[in-house]
Amino acid sequence: MEDTLAGTNMSASAVHAILEIGARRATTAGDLATALRLEKSTVSRLLKPMIDGGLVTEHRDYEDGRRKHLALTEKGRQSFDDISRRAGDRVATALSVLDDADIDHVVRGLESYSGALHQTAGPGTAKGTISAAIEIRRGYLPGLAARILDMHITYYGRSAGFGRPFEAKVGGELCAFLTRLDNPRNATWSAVRAGRIVGSVSIDGEDLGDGRAHLRWFIVDDGQRGTGIGRKLIDAAMAFVDEAGFAETHLWTFSGLDAARRLYEQAGFELVEQHPGTQWGRTVEEQRFVRHRRT
Known part of the structure; x- marks a missing residue:
């Protein structure tokens, strides 16, 4: 004033x-x-x-x-x-x-608010600025596991009520995967904005065997959804599985994640199995999607 x-x-x-x-x-x-x-x-x-x-x-x-x-x-x-x-x-x-944790909260809050402003921008304003500032990087980055786990816990803890079992499952399997990242059948991609990881996806080419790839740890940070980041990550992963010659790509998720499901289906995935399950830490309607190789 x-x-x-x-x-x-x-x-x-x-x-x-x-x-x-x-x-x-x-x-x-x-x-x-x-x-x-x-x-x-x-x-x-x-x-x-x-x-x-x-x-x-x-x-x-x-x-x-x-x-x-x-x-x-x-x-x-x-x-x-x-x-x-x-x-x-x-x-x-x-x-x-402020301590480091509080500073991180400030940064994340500002990023979320900035994303919301761009998503609701009126006519004549520069929509798409966030997407233009995003860089998709393949491979390990310092702090990658911590950021992927943090984004998963923040989102799924709030939206689905997942807690300790989910955190332990994601953290353990993710760290194990990173030790196998030198295998050319495995790959990971990060969406980076202003030096900060704001999205990720990985392809595990080993754990399913028989020429099948496993799409894992697909997540976009709060405030960045709806900006095209998710599509860029999925496109990078699908280009990789097709070039590597995987006959099929599988992913496991659960019902209710409609925005992610639309991205999967646009990339060629089809729902092939659905049933109640508890592997996420509480009972949800688990889903398995499969995508066949595009020639």
């Missing part, structure tokens, strides 16, 4: 405009209006005192004279650096009183 922000004499909108212009190699008033979610006329009024005050310059596009490109002056760049430094100091000071 303060009239100014970040130790400046500028409004919050002006500070946001400085940050947007400074973070982009090239931008126009139209780009700025989209980023700030403001009308172009409002952005024009916002820019005028910043241009008059020597913070921002504008020049016409050589090919389209109606377009004006914006850039920070040396004075504007100094304001950008001061704002960024002040913001960084305030965040660092706040986080300094």
Whole structure:
């Protein structure tokens, strides 16, 4: 509710405009209006005192004279650096009183909120930003087992009530699998965003035998679902099993996971078996899906 922000004499909108212009190699008033979610006329009024005050310059596009490109002056760049430094100091000071576990909770909460904002973005906003920032990496990454287990426990503990037996089962089998990862019939993929693992899937090519692959530990972190990460992970795994020549790929899950089931079926899996079971730590309707090799 303060009239100014970040130790400046500028409004919050002006500070946001400085940050947007400074973070982009090239931008126009139209780009700025989209980023700030403001009308172009409002952005024009916002820019005028910043241009008059020597913070921002504008020049016409050589090919389209109606377009004006914006850039920070040396004075504007100094304001950008001061704002960024002040913001960084305030965040660092706040986080300094938290332990590592609490900091991790803050990060995960912000990621979840960011994902929710992008999924509910209105017309003209940049949907898909999360997916564009995701990198699918194959192979072991430091902390992989811990993150996969954490994502499983967080999601299935909340949504299905799974507890200690489930955690022990997932953790034990996952760690055993990682010791066999050098076998070219086995592979794992991670979705990484800003250096953090936010999704995973693995193919175990040994445990079923007879030319059958086992799709395991498919999970997408809270706040990242609905952004296309799951499809990218499944596509990577299916390309691997087809190239490796597995005749079939099997997976075990349980009823009620409708979003995951749609991904499985789109990838060619079919439900072949369903019955009550307790291997997950409590009684659920277990399901087995099978996908035959695509030639």
